[in-house]
Amino acid sequence: MSRNTDLDSDAAFQLEHVCRHYAMGDTSIRAVDDVSLTVPAGEFLALLGSSGSGKSTLLNLMAGLDRPTSGAIVAAGRNLAQLSSLELARYRRETVGMVFQSFNLLPRMTLEENVELPLRLAEVERSDRAARVRDALEHVRLTKRTGHRPSELSGGEQQRTAIARALVNRPKILLADEPTGNLDSATGEAIVTLLREIQSNLGMTIVMVTHERPLAERFADRLASMGDGKLLSADRTNAAATVDDSAEIRR
């Protein structure tokens, strides 16, 4: 798969010299410029950076929504750059779940129906769906008003629904693109707390794009900063230590 031989089998993601260039007229924009990064399985990584730094583009590449101009993105043992569009769709459906800043719930569907949508795409039997939807909604602690439409709910509730939708196919990886961007700070904090909880309860890998450094420092295991398409730094935070300790204690 990868040209690299020292492939970390424990890694959720292994990015090798990933570039994503856009042609804009005569000039080429390097949205992502030679990024190499390994995300171990079970890690909560926060991708920081100002707008236009390339962090969302990198997340889209990791989500299989976009393809790198060059380089390799190895996820779940497969190089996304080499997958067919059908295989990429399968990857998005089964391996990763996505959460967006603007929630992206379908407005004419109820919460339950929105959460059910990935199950339809994955052709899960109808008889199993209700239980899976309930299960996912319990993870985000949404059990009331599930028959309502998104517009009838608060932003926090909508984002919880979106997280439930991302979880319903039981992926190993959760990718969140500015999940707190449209929420007030208290609600935003609640959402990131929820993500952290899901990460430790379900043993998931989470990559969260954000520009709120304090929030990231409190909850993420590691911070990766980007600027002008390049990866500037990737450091562990205090949160990582405390979580590791608590994990130690639990064991």
Added chain:
Amino acid sequence: MKLSDMTELAVRNLREAILRNSLTTLGVAVGVASLVAMLSLGVGLQQLATSRLSKSGLFDSIFVTPKTNLRGPGAGPPATRAAAPKARRLDDAARAEFAKLPNVIEVYPQIRFFTEVRFDGKPFATMVAGMPESSKASGSFDGMQGGFFSSGSADEAILQTEFAKELSLQTSSLIGKDLVLRYAERQALAPPDGSSDGGGFSVVPKEKHLRIIGVVETEPASGFGGFGSGRLLIPLAVAETLRAAQVNDLRDVLRDSGGDKPAYSSLTVRVKSASLVEATEAKIKEMGFGAFSLLDASKSMRIFFSVFDLLLGIFGSLALAVATLGIINTLVMAILERRREIGVLKALGAADRDVRQLFFVEAGVMGLAGGVLGVFFGWLIGRSLTLGTNIYLKRQDLPGVEISAVPWWLVGGAVGFAVLVSLAAGLYPASRAAKLNPVDALRYE
């Protein structure tokens, strides 16, 4: 995605823009309706024409003559005549053989003679014709006063209106009354010198009592060269037992070689349907008789209706073609509106194929709904045309007709065609939606 989920989502999506999609579906319905109305008119007129013609017995009959009859319609110049089969006499044995051929309903001779009828003590001269059983179905007896012969050999008579008026101005009062047929029976004479040829006949006056059971408006025609001018109609079997001297007899005598054995100058063979005429006609020719049918005429009629239907179909399809543009337009609009939704679906793991199929199913559902609705509208248009025509005909004192027909094949064909055309219209929008880049689609505000 499974088809059931796909259909559910498609119907949901269609309901979201209910007004626009209803109008588009209505467009398809109008297109299908015009197609169905046109074709139902074509089919109806064809059914009308063929049923009238087949009832008349013109197209399912074969006119059989002896091969020796040079003046018969089946004979040509000697050089062109097939030499092979031996010419045979058209006698009772041949008649029985025809009756045994497959698909033959009836074999009957033409019997028509001019004679005197006595009614109420007064003499009237008229033409008498024998009517075969099958003539009841010809349509000529529809709407008659009284009824048809109670049996094939009943001593009963049906009068043609003009003749009935000569007997009594109140024609309905004639029914149930008796009349006397005075006719000349033909009796064969033994050849004077015992040789086989040159049999003549003498004519013996006879009488037959008949009961009038009906009065018919039109002069029934059954088979060509048929009974057109008969004004007093009796069952064919009765007419045969009379052995009345006929006009043709004289001609027979002039060239007859059959002695005293009775022979027919012609027989009419009726088969089950016009399509069976050709095969039966060939068999009769093989047996050594001259045979003739109006098959060619019916063939050209079928060709005429095929072309007629084709033209109607083309005009009807024009409206459907316009409706197709409506579907394309609606779906392209839907893509613009639903960019974000398509992006979300793709982010959640929908493959290009899923998105394409979703749009395809939406087009198909609109086509199906439009098709079903359109068939109903088309049927309504056909009904109103029939109704209008019949009101007009009634004013002219003519019997009503069914000028439009929507057979099941037209229903199925029209709905199927609507779905097919809609799917074709969905091709471009569906592939455009499938190709949408999810990153761009999600960025779109």
